[in-house]
Amino acid sequence: xxxxxxxxxxxxxxxxxxxxxxxxxxxxxxxxxxxxxxxxxxxxxxxxxxxxxxxxxxxxxxxxxxxxxxxxxxxxxxxxxxxxxxxxxxxxx
Numbered sequence: 001x002x003x004x005x006x007x008x009x010x011x012x013x014x015x016x017x018x019x020x021x022x023x024x025x026x027x028x029x030x031x032x033x034x035x036x037x038x039x040x041x042x043x044x045x046x047x048x049x050x051x052x053x054x055x056x057x058x059x060x061x062x063x064x065x066x067x068x069x070x071x072x073x074x075x076x077x078x079x080x081x082x083x084x085x086x087x088x089x090x091x092x093x
Contacts, residue, residue, distance in 0.1 A: 035062040035069060042073045054078075057085035 039061055043050055050058075061069055072081065 032062060035066065038066075039069055039073060042070070046073070047078050053082055056087065057081060060085045 036058060039058060040050060043054055043058075047054060061072070064072070072084070076084065
């Protein structure tokens with residue numbers, strides 16, 4: 001049984017879209033990992049070892065743009081960073 005040329009074309013297009021999406025996801029993951037590594041380095045230089053409190057603010061910080069990460073991590077002191085990114089307690093309103 002022969003596959004129709006339309007089916008083969010659509011299969012090729014779907015495969016290409018899947019490849020492109022995979023590449024985009026890989027790039028985004030690489031960017032996020034780079035942001036994390038840079039931020040962790042800055043925090044270690046500024047504050048010493050990354051303790052549990054600092055570790056909790058890394059994820060929200062890496063969601064920001066590179067320039068904002070650099071600005072905040074270099075300008076704010078430890079207490080200011082923790083206060084700005086402390087997890088919100090859902091029972092507090």
